Every structure is written in C-alpha cells, then in structure tokens.
Amino acid sequence: MPVKRRQILLRTVVGWLAALVMFFPVFWMALAAFKTEMDAIAWPPLFFFKPTLANFAEMQERVDYIGHAWHSVAVAFGSTALALVLAAPAAYAMAFFPTKRTRGTLLWVLSNKFMPAVGVLVPIYLILIFVGWLDTLRGLIILNLFANLPIVLWMLYSYFKEVPGEIIEAARMDGARHDQQLRLVLLPLSAPGIASTALLAIILAWNESFWCINVSTVNSATLALAIASFSNPEGFFWAKLSAASLASVAPIMVFGWLTQRQLVRGLTFGAVK
Amino acid sequence: MAPAIGSLAVWAVVPTLLTLWFAFQGYNLLTPPKGFVGFRNFYFLLTDPGLPTVLLNTALLVVWPLALTIGLGTALALAYNDAFYGRGIARLLVIAPFFVMPTVSALVWKNLFMNPVYGLFAGICRMLGLTPIDWFANWPLASIVIIVTWEWTPFATLIILTSLQSLDRDLLEAALLDGARGFARFVYVVLPHLARTIAVVAMIETIFFLGIYAEIAVTTVGGPGIATTNLPFLIYSRALLGFDVGAASAGGILAIILANIVMVLFMRTIAREL
Numbered sequence: 001m002p003v004k005r006r007q008i009l010l011r012t013v014v015g016w017l018a019a020l021v022m023f024f025p026v027f028w029m030a031l032a033a034f035k036t037e038m039d040a041i042a043w044p045p046l047f048f049f050k051p052t053l054a055n056f057a058e059m060q061e062r063v064d065y066i067g068h069a070w071h072s073v074a075v076a077f078g079s080t081a082l083a084l085v086l087a088a089p090a091a092y093a094m095a096f097f098p099t100k101r102t103r104g105t106l107l108w109v110l111s112n113k114f115m116p117a118v119g120v121l122v123p124i125y126l127i128l129i130f131v132g133w134l135d136t137l138r139g140l141i142i143l144n145l146f147a148n149l150p151i152v153l154w155m156l157y158s159y160f161k162e163v164p165g166e167i168i169e170a171a172r173m174d175g176a177r178h179d180q181q182l183r184l185v186l187l188p189l190s191a192p193g194i195a196s197t198a199l200l201a202i203i204l205a206w207n208e209s210f211w212c213i214n215v216s217t218v219n220s221a222t223l224a225l226a227i228a229s230f231s232n233p234e235g236f237f238w239a240k241l242s243a244a245s246l247a248s249v250a251p252i253m254v255f256g257w258l259t260q261r262q263l264v265r266g267l268t269f270g271a272v273k
Numbered sequence: 274m275a276p277a278i279g280s281l282a283v284w285a286v287v288p289t290l291l292t293l294w295f296a297f298q299g300y301n302l303l304t305p306p307k308g309f310v311g312f313r314n315f316y317f318l319l320t321d322p323g324l325p326t327v328l329l330n331t332a333l334l335v336v337w338p339l340a341l342t343i344g345l346g347t348a349l350a351l352a353y354n355d356a357f358y359g360r361g362i363a364r365l366l367v368i369a370p371f372f373v374m375p376t377v378s379a380l381v382w383k384n385l386f387m388n389p390v391y392g393l394f395a396g397i398c399r400m401l402g403l404t405p406i407d408w409f410a411n412w413p414l415a416s417i418v419i420i421v422t423w424e425w426t427p428f429a430t431l432i433i434l435t436s437l438q439s440l441d442r443d444l445l446e447a448a449l450l451d452g453a454r455g456f457a458r459f460v461y462v463v464l465p466h467l468a469r470t471i472a473v474v475a476m477i478e479t480i481f482f483l484g485i486y487a488e489i490a491v492t493t494v495g496g497p498g499i500a501t502t503n504l505p506f507l508i509y510s511r512a513l514l515g516f517d518v519g520a521a522s523a524g525g526i527l528a529i530i531l532a533n534i535v536m537v538l539f540m541r542t543i544a545r546e547l
Contacts, residue, residue, distance in 0.1 A: 008356070008357055008358070009357075011352065011355060011356075011357040012357040012358045012359070014352050015352050015353060015357050015360060015363050016359065016363050018349055018352060018363075018367060019362075019363035019364070019366040019367050020366070022349075022366060022367045022369070022370060022423075022426070022427070023366035023367070023369050023370075025370070025378075025381055025382065025385070025386065025423065026369050026370065026373065028381075028385055028386075028393070029377075029381045029385065032385060040385075041391040043391075043396050044396070045393060045396065086276055086277040086280065087277050089276070089277070090276075090277035090278060105278060107540060109278070109281060110540075111536055111540070112281060112284070112285050113480075114480050114532055114533070114535070114536040114539070115285065115289070115529065115532065116480075116483060116484050116505070116525075116528045116529060116531075116532045117484060118484060118486065118504070118505040118508045118509065118525060118528050119289070119292060119508075119525040119526070119528045119529040119532070120288035120289060120291075120292055120525065121508060121509065121512055121513075121521070121525065122291075122292060122295055122508075122512050122518050122521050122522050122525060123287075123288040123291035123292050123295065123522075124288055125512065125513070126291075126518070127288070127291075146280075146281065146284040149277065149280075149281055149284075150281070153277060153281075203372060206374070207372070207373075207374040207375065209374060209375045209376055209486070209487035210484065210486050210487060210505075213376075213486075213487060213490055214509065214513060223374070224374045224375070224376045224377075224487070225376070227374070227376045227377050227380060227491075228376045228380075228487070228490065228491045230380055230491075231376075231380060231383075231490075231491040231492070238384050238385060238391075241380060241381070241384060242381070242385070245377040245380070245381060248374065248377060249372065249373050249374065249377055252372055252374075253369060253372040253373070255372075256368070256369075256371065256372035257365050257368075257369075257372075260364075260365070260368060260431065263431065264431055264432050264435045267428065267432070267477065268432060268473050268474075268477065272432050272435055272436050272470050272473055
C-alpha cells in the first residue's frame with residue numbers, strides 16, 4: 001500500500017523534525033560543555049571541534065559541583081523517602097477503609113498543591129530563622145517534603161486502589177496486623193507504582209528552584225542554585241555553564257525517561273491515565 | 274493516616290495564618306514593629322502605581338505560555354499518535370526539556386541562544402542580513418514566555434498524547450464511514466474527546482505559571498524596570514530585598530486568592546471523576 005507507506009514516511013519526517021527542534025537546546029548545551037570558551041562563542045557555530053574535558057574540571061573548581069550535587073541528592077532522596085513513609089499508611093487507610101470523609105480529605109490534600117509557595121514565603125522564612133534551620137539541608141528537605149507530599153499521597157492512593165481488596169482481606173483473615181498487611185502484602189504488590197511515585201518525587205525535588213533560591217545560600221545550596229550563580233555577568237563562561245548544566249541535568253533526565261508513562265498519572269493527580 | 278494528614282494540615286494552615294497575620298502588621302525587619310495597622314499594607318499594595326503592570330505581567334505570563342504550550346502540545350501529540358520510524362526515541366527527545374531544571378533552561382536560552390552578540394539567534398539574524406534582536410532588553414517578557422513555553426510544551430504533549438491514545442479506534446472508524454475526514458474528524462470527534470484533558474492541563478499549568486519565579490530571577494531580575502516583574506517576583510523583592518514583611522504578606526494573600534480561584538475551577542472539573 002504505497003499511500004499508507006507515504007503517510008508513515010511523512011509522519012517520520014514531521015515527528016523527527018519536531019523532536020530535533022525541541023531537543024536542540026539540550027543538544028547544543030551538551031555540545032558546548034565539551035568546547036573551549038573560544039569555540040563556544042565561535043561563528044559560524046561549531047558542530048565539529050576538538051572536544052575537551054577541561055570544563056568539567058574547572059566547573060568543579062568554580063562552583064564545587066560535587067558539593068552541590070551531594071546537597072541535591074540529599075534533598076531529593078531524603079524528602080522523597082520521608083514523603084513515602086508518611087504517605088504510605090495514609091494512602092493504605094484511605095484506599096481500603098474509606099469513610100464518608102475520605103473523598104473530602106483527598107480533595108483537601110490535593111488543594112494543598114495549589115497553594116502558591118510565594119504566598120507563604122515570609123512566614124516560612126521567619127520560621128526557619130527562628131528554629132535555626134535557614135540554609136540547612138534539614139530545612140530544605142522539609143520544604144520539599146511538603147511540596148511533594150500531596151502528589152505522593154495521591155499517586156500511592158491511586159496505585160493502592162488497583163490492588164484487589166480481597167487480597168488484603170485474606171491477609172487480615174490470616175491474622176496480619178495493619179502494618180503487616182501494608183508491609184508484607186501491599187508494598188510488594190504495588191512496587192512498580194511506588195517506584196514511579198518515588199521517581200517523580202525525586203525529579204520534582206531535584207529541579208525545585210523557588211525554595212532553594214530563597215532559603216539557601218551555602219550550606220544547603222543544590223545544583224539548581226549552583227547554576228543560578230552563573231547568572232552574574234562577569235564575562236563569558238558559556239562552556240563552563242554548559243558543563244555544569246549538563247552534569248546537573250543528565251542524571252535526572254534519565255530518571256524522567258524511565259518513568260515517562262507513569263508521569264502523566266502523577267502530574268495530573270490521576271485525572272488523566 | 275494521622276501523621277501524614279496532620280503534618281500536612283499544620284504545614285497548610287500555620288504559614289497561611291501567619292501570612293494573614295503579618296499582612297495586617299506594620300512589620301519591616303529594618304525598623305521597630307508598628308503593630309496592627311489594619312488594611313494599610315493592602316492599601317499601599319493596591320494603590321502602588323506599579324501594581325497594574327505587575328498584574329498584567331502575571332496574566333501575560335500565564336495566558337501566553339498556556340496558549341502556546343497547549344497549541345504546540347496538541348499538534349505534537351497528534352504527530353506522535355500514530356506509529357512511525359523511531360517514534361519511541363523521538364518521543365524521549367520531545368519530552369526532555371521538561372526535566373531540565375528552570376535555572377538551567379533560563380541560562381542556556383539567555384546565553385547560548387538569545388545573547389545579542391554571540392547567541393545563535395543573533396548569528397542567524399546577521400547571516401540573513403537582519404539586525405540581531407537584543408531579546409532581554411527589547412522583548413523581555415516575550416523572552417521569558419519563549420523559555421517557559423519550551424519547558425512546558427512536553428508536559429502538554431505527554432498528557433494530551435496519553436488521552437489521545439485512550440480514544441476509541443472504533444469511534445474514529447465510524448466517523449470515517451460517516452464521511453468525516455481529516456479536519457472534520459479532528460473537530461467533531463478528537464477535540465471533544467480531548468476537551469477535559471486540555472482543561473486539566475490548562476489548570477495545572479496555570480497554577481505553575483502563576484508561580485513563575487526562577488526563570489525571572491536568573492535572567493532579567495524583574496527588569497528592565499518592572500517589565501518582567503510578576504506577582505511572585507514582587508513579593509520576593511518586597512520580602513527578601515526590602516525586608517518589608519507586612520507588604521510582602523499582603524502580596525502573598527493576593528497570590529493565595531488568585532490561586533484559589535483557579536483551584537476551585539480545577540476541583541469542579543476533576544472531582545466528578547474521582
């Protein structure tokens with residue numbers, strides 16, 4: 001069928017063209033990361049050049065990549081782990097022992113995600129000063145925990161709901177306590193769902209910029225803030241900016257790609273599956 | 274269940290009440306507290322000659338990216354709905370921008386692309402014999418709209434694509450048999466199916482776009498003048514640059530009210546399907 005074949009070819013061209021345009025800024029940044037500063041601003045733009053790793057060494061010296069990466073890892077993984085521990089029992093209770101108020105509670109949880117962070121910037125800032133947690137990893141982990149808790153709770157709830165109630169019931173008949181039902185039956189059964197919930201929360205916390213820019217300076221600065229320090233115009237450091245950017249973005253992009261199918265459910269609170 | 278809901282409640286209620294409390298206080302960290310001042314902070318906020326511009330900027334930074342991401346996202350989703358060679362990999366490339374942290378997106382666009390001398394766009398302009406555009410000086414708001422659109426088009430694409438793939442194939446074939454082709458099929462069959470999804474995308478994006486902050490903080494810092502200052506950036510500059518707790522809190526209350534209007538609309542749309 002030549003018509004059908006031509007359609008597929010046409011779609012291939014259009015689809016790839018769109019993909020290359022959307023991806024070009026990331027590609028261009030990745031390329032610049034391996035250029036010398038002179039090559040990075042050369043005209044005509046260089047697609048072929050002698051690659052160098054010097055930027056990565058200098059980026060470590062200039063912005064202390066490894067130190068900031070550690071903060072990012074601590075904040076992203078720490079806040080996600082805490083969110084899962086807090087949310088799992090709540091999601092379990094709401095999925096298997098719904099009451100009249102469950103629906104209202106869920107909607108209220110969701111509504112928290114809609115609160116603009118900037119609306120509570122002042123009190124949060126003052127509270128952090130008051131308890132001495134300003135610019136600490138603890139403080140930033142707590143902020144990210146609460147920023148993501150509604151999404152985590154919702155996603156876990158929606159995955160738990162897919163587990164047949166009879167299985168939980170059978171475990172209860174066999175004498176399993178609530179925590180045993182949750183730990184030994186529910187968690188293994190919904191492991192893939194929990195994994196994608198965790199991945200989404202990690203991605204969101206890794207890229208979180210508002211709180212980090214506003215409450216961190218040195219001791220808890222994540223990569224998002226380290227990159228922001230390149231915004232001061234003190235000469236051209238495009239190659240170094242690109243190297244630091246690439247090193248900050250690449251790990252989390254792999255996470256994102258791994259979880260892309262589950263992402264939709266998490267980001268729309270289950271409204272689109 | 275109690276720990277999660279309880280801590281979330283504390284998190285949700287205490288800071289909001291504090292914002293409300295501070296909004297009625299004459300409290301600047303640089304001067305002695307003046308105590309309760311009634312609606313004075315709101316009075317100064319609402320009569321600030323810059324406020325109309327700030328609100329307009331806030332609205333433009335919601336409306337433009339919304340229209341662009343949903344338009345582009347729908348087009349991309351349609352392009353990716355049917356199989357073609359290498360679709361899986363092409364789709365990974367399309368959604369990649371969503372995982373780039375805002376500070377990186379903003380700085381890469383500002384420097385590598387929009388720099389008036391060495392940027393890629395400037396070079397292309399010169400090649401075509403045109404005068405390069407000084408993006409952040411002459412089109413600051415448009416520049417930020419472009420960056421935000423690039424970041425969020427993958428989100429719209431991914432969600433609209435998911436919804437498209439749940440569209441019943443039989444329905445499309447029935448429409449084809451009834452003589453609906455191409456455009457007619459899109460308008461009368463596909464678009465009604467997508468309507469709710471697009472509403473969901475629009476509302477989630479609105480919430481995020483109302484809070485655009487990092488992209489401004491690392492590029493224009495709200496300027497030139499207040500040309501790119503939106504509500505979040507105004508509150509930030511009152512609070513952490515001006516140390517005016519009262520004024521910033523009054524702005525915060527305004528932001529909370531705006532977000533709640535969007536939220537109520539969102540809840541009405543999705544709550545039915547819970």
